Amino acid sequence: MMGNARFRRTKVRTIICAGVAWSGLAVTGAMAASSALAVKASMAASGAVAATGVPAATPVLATVSMAAGAARSAGMSPARAEPPGTVHPQLWPELAPAFPPDPALEARITALLSGMSLEQKVGQLIQADIDSLTPDELRHDPLGSILNGGNSGPGNNDLAPASEWLAAADRFYDASVDPSHGPHPIPILWGTDAVHGDNNIIGATLFPQNIGLGAAHDPQLIRRIGEATAVEVRATGLDWTFGPTLAVVTDVRWGRTYESYSQDPQIVRAYASAMVTGLQGAVGTPEFLDSSHVIATPKHFLGDGGTGGRDQGDTRATEAQLRDIHGAGYPAAIAAGAQAIMASFSSWQGVKMHGNRGLLTDVLKGRMHFDGLIIGDWNAQGQVPGCTNFSCPAAINAGIDIVMAPDSWKPLLANTLGQVRNGEISAARLDDAVRRVLRVKLRARLFDEGRPSSRPLAGHFELLGSAAHRAIARQAVRESLVLLKNNGHVLPLDPHARVLVAGDGADNIPKQCGGWTISWQGTGIGNGQFPHGESIFSGIRRAVAAAGGSVELSPSGEYKRRPDVAVVVFGENPYAEFQGDIGTLEYSPGHPADLNLLRRLHSRGIPVVAVFLSGRPLWVNPQLNASDAFVAAWLPGSEGAGVADVLFKSAAGQVAHDFRGKLSFSWPRTPQPTVPDHGKPADSPLFPAGYGLTYASDVTLAPLPEIADTRDADRIDTRSFFAAGRPGAGWHWVAGDGWPTTRAVPRGVGVADGGRLRLSAVDHAAQEDARRLGWAGGGPALIGLAGQAPIDLRRESNGQLSIGFDIRVDKAATREVDAQMACGQGCQGSVPVTNALRGSSAGQWRHVRIPLACFAKTGADMSRITVPFSLQTAGELAVSVADIRLETGTDGLLDCPR
Ligand code: BGC
Ligand code: BGC
Numbered sequence: 001m002m003g004n005a006r007f008r009r010t011k012v013r014t015i016i017c018a019g020v021a022w023s024g025l026a027v028t029g030a031m032a033a034s035s036a037l038a039v040k041a042s043m044a045a046s047g048a049v050a051a052t053g054v055p056a057a058t059p060v061l062a063t064v065s066m067a068a069g070a071a072r073s074a075g076m077s078p079a080r081a082e083p084p085g086t087v088h089p090q091l092w093p094e095l096a097p098a099f100p101p102d103p104a105l106e107a108r109i110t111a112l113l114s115g116m117s118l119e120q121k122v123g124q125l126i127q128a129d130i131d132s133l134t135p136d137e138l139r140h141d142p143l144g145s146i147l148n149g150g151n152s153g154p155g156n157n158d159l160a161p162a163s164e165w166l167a168a169a170d171r172f173y174d175a176s177v178d179p180s181h182g183p184h185p186i187p188i189l190w191g192t193d194a195v196h197g198d199n200n201i202i203g204a205t206l207f208p209q210n211i212g213l214g215a216a217h218d219p220q221l222i223r224r225i226g227e228a229t230a231v232e233v234r235a236t237g238l239d240w241t242f243g244p245t246l247a248v249v250t251d252v253r254w255g256r257t258y259e260s261y262s263q264d265p266q267i268v269r270a271y272a273s274a275m276v277t278g279l280q281g282a283v284g285t286p287e288f289l290d291s292s293h294v295i296a297t298p299k300h301f302l303g304d305g306g307t308g309g310r311d312q313g314d315t316r317a318t319e320a321q322l323r324d325i326h327g328a329g330y331p332a333a334i335a336a337g338a339q340a341i342m343a344s345f346s347s348w349q350g351v352k353m354h355g356n357r358g359l360l361t362d363v364l365k366g367r368m369h370f371d372g373l374i375i376g377d378w379n380a381q382g383q384v385p386g387c388t389n390f391s392c393p394a395a396i397n398a399g400i401d402i403v404m405a406p407d408s409w410k411p412l413l414a415n416t417l418g419q420v421r422n423g424e425i426s427a428a429r430l431d432d433a434v435r436r437v438l439r440v441k442l443r444a445r446l447f448d449e450g451r452p453s454s455r456p457l458a459g460h461f462e463l464l465g466s467a468a469h470r471a472i473a474r475q476a477v478r479e480s481l482v483l484l485k486n487n488g489h490v491l492p493l494d495p496h497a498r499v500l501v502a503g504d505g506a507d508n509i510p511k512q513c514g515g516w517t518i519s520w521q522g523t524g525i526g527n528g529q530f531p532h533g534e535s536i537f538s539g540i541r542r543a544v545a546a547a548g549g550s551v552e553l554s555p556s557g558e559y560k561r562r563p564d565v566a567v568v569v570f571g572e573n574p575y576a577e578f579q580g581d582i583g584t585l586e587y588s589p590g591h592p593a594d595l596n597l598l599r600r601l602h603s604r605g606i607p608v609v610a611v612f613l614s615g616r617p618l619w620v621n622p623q624l625n626a627s628d629a630f631v632a633a634w635l636p637g638s639e640g641a642g643v644a645d646v647l648f649k650s651a652a653g654q655v656a657h658d659f660r661g662k663l664s665f666s667w668p669r670t671p672q673p674t675v676p677d678h679g680k681p682a683d684s685p686l687f688p689a690g691y692g693l694t695y696a697s698d699v700t701l702a703p704l705p706e707i708a709d710t711r712d713a714d715r716i717d718t719r720s721f722f723a724a725g726r727p728g729a730g731w732h733w734v735a736g737d738g739w740p741t742t743r744a745v746p747r748g749v750g751v752a753d754g755g756r757l758r759l760s761a762v763d764h765a766a767q768e769d770a771r772r773l774g775w776a777g778g779g780p781a782l783i784g785l786a787g788q789a790p791i792d793l794r795r796e797s798n799g800q801l802s803i804g805f806d807i808r809v810d811k812a813a814t815r816e817v818d819a820q821m822a823c824g825q826g827c828q829g830s831v832p833v834t835n836a837l838r839g840s841s842a843g844q845w846r847h848v849r850i851p852l853a854c855f856a857k858t859g860a861d862m863s864r865i866t867v868p869f870s871l872q873t874a875g876e877l878a879v880s881v882a883d884i885r886l887e888t889g890t891d892g893l894l895d896c897p898r
Pocket of ligand 2: 148149150151378520577
């Protein structure tokens with residue numbers, strides 16, 4: 001089934017693989033095979049998905065002819081000496097233009113261009129954040145677009161009601177078309193991260209995060225989610241979203257894994273087309289970018305998911321892997337008419353994407369005929385060699401058309417203007433970038449639409465969280481749930497039963513939603529911020545009440561009356577971007593509360609149904625063993641009732657909704673991440689991608705091994721340094737009177753420095769999960785955690801992470817005490833903690849957090865930390881410490897020394 005795709009044949013063999021099917025769904029389109037043969041033929045996907053009924057927009061394709069050298073550097077055989085990051089555009093899919101030539105449109109752009117001042121033109125290339133730009137400033141500096149970052153909102157309030165967003169949209173629009181800009185003002189665009197619904201707006205419908213949608217394997221549903229999202233964004237007067245994310249994540253330790261639909265390029269490809277079409281409307285039809293649709297921005301181009309689990313890291317894939325795995329979604333998105341594409345923070349083969357002209361210009365704009373605009377990511381220009389946040393001709397010359405300069409826009413504007421004047425940025429490049437921005441604005445009918453509040457859907461706030469949209473979200477929740485275990489057919493549940501609902505995720509909508517929810521990290525909010533949303537507990541209560549059963553909610557699991565069954569909802573707490581990067585796949589290392597809860601209920605003979613909320617598959621063998629049934633619910637969003645729809649039979653005893661979700665990522669067998677070979681699933685997963693039981697399955701899961709040995713010579717845990725009584729992977733305890741003489745203390749139990757220093761195991765939350773560190777005085781000495789290989793904590797330090805730990809003073813300090821982070825001999829940062837320790841009552845545990853930035857400020861080179869934690873004093877002291885890790889949050893946060 002090839003849909004409407006046309007293929008232009010070349011002399012060279014063209015390989016086409018089509019009709020890939022999962023769960024009865026056929027996806028058509030040419031498919032790039034990642035085999036050696038794939039390099040012989042260039043392929044691309046039309047992205048047309050039969051099931052969606054999307055008019056197979058623009059036919060794609062084909063071709064190939066390839067130089068031998070190019071073949072080698074594409075991963076075929078030892079490469080010729082070529083600088084890393086060199087691109088061979090002829091290896092990439094050649095797309096037919098998604099839009100037919102439009103001389104009238106281009107003539108209108110030419111006319112606009114000729115009337116624009118240089119300042120106006122350069123302004124179109126720069127985007128500011130609404131927290132750092134006022135409408136008055138916009139009257140003076142004519143920027144082409146604005147955004148709201150995850151923590152930004154009208155009047156610097158990200159909790160502002162929808163009406164204030166619309167009012168702000170009017171204010172910025174008015175300023176952009178102010179007569180101060182001369183006779184030809186250019187109306188402004190406002191972009192937002194509407195990535196699982198219009199998620200910055202209180203009251204919006206929040207759909208499952210992408211990883212859950214990937215499990216649904218339903219492009220038709222994805223298109224409807226896109227349509228509903230666009231309508232809700234339009235209600236607030238905005239016209240542009242930064243999505244969909246087309247990352248193909250190959251290492252789920254990455255904190256953005258949940259933004260990825262799947263590790264399977266085919267799913268990403270099918271969804272790319274469906275989501276772009278849903279958001280923008282179908283190309284070539286009157287609905288395309290009409291007043292109920294918004295501009296889509298597939299992101300992050302390219303290789304964002306291949307960085308080995310590090311946010312903004314480096315993807316060391318071959319060119320063929322970059323194209324076939326990480327690039328899988330882009331041809332489909334472009335064919336569906338995507339108007340913007342966001343460049344990735346990450347690098348490919350060590351070269352920052354924001355400076356990669358070969359990929360941005362030669363491949364995307366040249367080979368793939370993408371005629372929309374490329375937007376940069378949040379101050380990512382500053383990471384290009386030779387650039388700062390305030391000046392980066394290299395990014396514009398590489399092909400970025402709009403630089404996202406949230407707080408750096410003003411100096412960037414001045415500097416870019418200077419670089420245009422002195423020729424560092426050519427007039428041709430400037431005009432091309434402005435032409436692209438204007439093309440998108442014209443296609444989006446921005447010049448004809450008028451003020452945001454005058455547009456058809458604007459102000460119709462009843463569309464936010466409307467019944468129709470919530471029904472789509474609830475369906476998506478049902479379809480995304482994956483059943484991993486159902487021993488003894490404990491599911492489906494009888495709604496007439498006495499049901500205990502336990503776990504801290506049971507009645508917790510923010511936890512269901514994850515990051516990019518109202519706030520950037522999805523933190524600092526409660527159920528009250530979801531006026532239309534429903535928790536998983538609330539959905540269960542309604543289902544059971546309707547049938548005449550009884551429900552008891554008890555997060556701790558203690559019940560008043562013995563239940564017939566317990567549903568335990570637990571899992572990861574919200575995070576976004578690098579704050580979600582982890583070092584081990586073990587769920588919640590060192591925090592056994594959820595496991596203890598499952599075990600307690602299980603040991604009492606109560607059937608236990610685990611509902612696991614997470615942004616990725618994690619190693620949960622102990623939790624699987626302690627449950628009779630186990631459901632991977634991902635981050636389902638605001639419509640928690642979709643869970644009860646599937647878990648419970650109807651009052652009449654029928655199964656209304658069976659499980660139909662299948663894993664879109666494989667589930668790990670061990671906590672050790674297998675270093676991914678791009679796209680190749682991890683070796684021998686516990687459950688492979690595509691796995692998922694239904695009520696008809698007769699599968700009993702045998703008990704699984706529970707030893708989580710996270711110590712692994714090859715790996716370093718860059719997040720958790722000591723948890724559950726063990727150092728994290730790659731770390732060990734040390735003690736001594738200075739770095740050269742500091743010695744390892746095996747297991748963190750023993751004496752050092754002639755008996756002056758003493759380490760012993762003590763209990764905190766569990767048996768021997770803490771260490772008591774003792775100093776007998778008599779001169780400076782330190783006790784801490786060291787590793788063999790240095791770790792780079794620059795991103796974490798800039799990103800406002802802290803090192804946090806639980807501490808109890810067992811014997812008060814007689815001299816000053818410092819916390820230190822060290823980076824080799826003579827390289828360290830020190831933060832006094834004497835007062836913090838003095839302030840804690842003796843014998844009481846407390847939590848302390850020290851901003852990493854304090855260590856950077858006081859001399860630590862954060863790019864090569866070898867000792868992430870140590871305490872040093874010359875006097876006497878005894879403290880117990882537990883759970884030493886990088887974290888966010890403000891409880892117990894110390895100030896940096898001045
Ligand atoms: C993220 C993007 C996002 C942008 C604007 C960046 O940090 O990487 O995905 O669109 O911020 O919030
Ligand atoms: C995010 C923004 C967020 C900001 C906070 C960025 O990396 O993408 O959306 O508001 O950080 O500093």
